[in-house]
Amino acid sequence: MAETADIPIARDCAGIIVAGGSGKRAGLGLPKQYARYRGTTVLGFAAKALREAMDGPIVVVIPAGEEKRASDAIGNVEGIVFATGGETRQASVQSGLEALAAMTPRPDRVMIHDAARPDLPPDVAHRLLAALRETPGAIPVLPVVDSMIETDGELMGAPAEREQLRRVQTPQAFRFDAIHTAQQAWQGQLTAGDDAQVLRAAGMGVALVDGHARLAKLTYQEDFVTETTVLPFRSGSGYDVHRLVPGDGVWLCGVHVAHDHALSGHSDADVALHALTDAILGAIAEGDIGDHFPPSDPQWKGAASPIFLAHAVKLAAARKYAIGNVDLTIICEAPKVGPHRQAMRERLAELLAVDTDAISVKATTTERLGFTGRGEGIAAQAQVLLVYRPDTAA
Numbered sequence: 001m002a003e004t005a006d007i008p009i010a011r012d013c014a015g016i017i018v019a020g021g022s023g024k025r026a027g028l029g030l031p032k033q034y035a036r037y038r039g040t041t042v043l044g045f046a047a048k049a050l051r052e053a054m055d056g057p058i059v060v061v062i063p064a065g066e067e068k069r070a071s072d073a074i075g076n077v078e079g080i081v082f083a084t085g086g087e088t089r090q091a092s093v094q095s096g097l098e099a100l101a102a103m104t105p106r107p108d109r110v111m112i113h114d115a116a117r118p119d120l121p122p123d124v125a126h127r128l129l130a131a132l133r134e135t136p137g138a139i140p141v142l143p144v145v146d147s148m149i150e151t152d153g154e155l156m157g158a159p160a161e162r163e164q165l166r167r168v169q170t171p172q173a174f175r176f177d178a179i180h181t182a183q184q185a186w187q188g189q190l191t192a193g194d195d196a197q198v199l200r201a202a203g204m205g206v207a208l209v210d211g212h213a214r215l216a217k218l219t220y221q222e223d224f225v226t227e228t229t230v231l232p233f234r235s236g237s238g239y240d241v242h243r244l245v246p247g248d249g250v251w252l253c254g255v256h257v258a259h260d261h262a263l264s265g266h267s268d269a270d271v272a273l274h275a276l277t278d279a280i281l282g283a284i285a286e287g288d289i290g291d292h293f294p295p296s297d298p299q300w301k302g303a304a305s306p307i308f309l310a311h312a313v314k315l316a317a318a319r320k321y322a323i324g325n326v327d328l329t330i331i332c333e334a335p336k337v338g339p340h341r342q343a344m345r346e347r348l349a350e351l352l353a354v355d356t357d358a359i360s361v362k363a364t365t366t367e368r369l370g371f372t373g374r375g376e377g378i379a380a381q382a383q384v385l386l387v388y389r390p391d392t393a394a
Helices: 042-051 067-074 089-101 122-131 176-186 195-201 221-227 271-283 306-318 338-352
Strands: 013-018 058-062 080-084 109-114 137-143 148-152 155-160 166-168 172-175 206-210 233-246 249-252 255-258 261-264 321-331 359-364 377-388
Touching: 013 042, 013 089, 042 058, 042 067, 042 109, 058 067, 058 089, 067 080, 080 089, 089 109, 089 176, 089 195, 109 122, 109 176, 122 137, 122 172, 122 206, 137 195, 172 176, 172 195, 176 195, 195 206, 233 271, 249 271, 249 377, 255 338, 271 306, 271 321, 271 377, 306 321, 306 338, 321 338, 338 359
Parallel strands: 013 058, 013 109, 058 080, 137 206, 249 261, 321 359
Antiparallel strands: 109 172, 137 166, 137 172, 148 155, 233 261, 233 377, 249 255, 321 377
């Protein structure tokens, strides 16, 4: 479905966002309206999208005592008013309607939206409000593409005619006085499936307009893996350099390599592990190794670099990311890396708890150019791919 260009902002229209659910089915450890979503939160994205469609006040209906949390989640969207929700969705919507009814002037139209459908295309809102010229209510719908049946207990029942069925989305648009009156008349009845059912029960018509796949409801954890900043993959790169000084060997990839020099640093100066640690931290946007283990802190003097790597891996695991693969390049004239490459791969695989076939260790020179070519130091660069795995243990 093509998007409509230059959609005008609706005047004399207010909005209500219902955001009081617990979102337990999403398994995120917090109500899904507060989950991260495309650089903000689910609630923040929904509020911004609704604000871009109309210029009136937006009442966000939330549980009691959550004004600060909801305000932080929404950010700098203007015209937000909070109302306390009720035991049912209808009670929460009624609370939002009463908040709007108390305003001067009262809006002529209202769009009632679920926070769990944050991605509102402007043309859907435009179609909804245009439909209110002819009917008191309008809802966005999508066709049913699967075969449909009724159930007979746990057995298949009669077929249902999918041509007569539609999938209903939000926001749902109404003439304000019509839905306000219908909601007041509904009080005390059974829970309605949505607000349009309330209007229809009051004997008023509800128009159908084309919805949009972008308005899909965020319900389960996998919805957030594909639809939010919880990406299925994250990549990072790292680069580090350490000076060579007289000594008896260097640490590279957690392996001690005999040499007539050592690497100088506050810790054991394992340049390869430092680059890999930075790559993992970069993949999860957690700064760099110096942020977590500052060289000014004496407790890290001479520390073994696997400590730093384990910390980065743990931070990634806390976000449910596991190591996919590693590609690490060591840049030096000496010592020769080739004889130790397999031992380095095996040590990295052990440290990262992955198979060795996920680990690549390469070496190159700079043809005796630059500080590495002159034997003044060793450099390393690392790339890492992290894979989102919900069962990853921190």
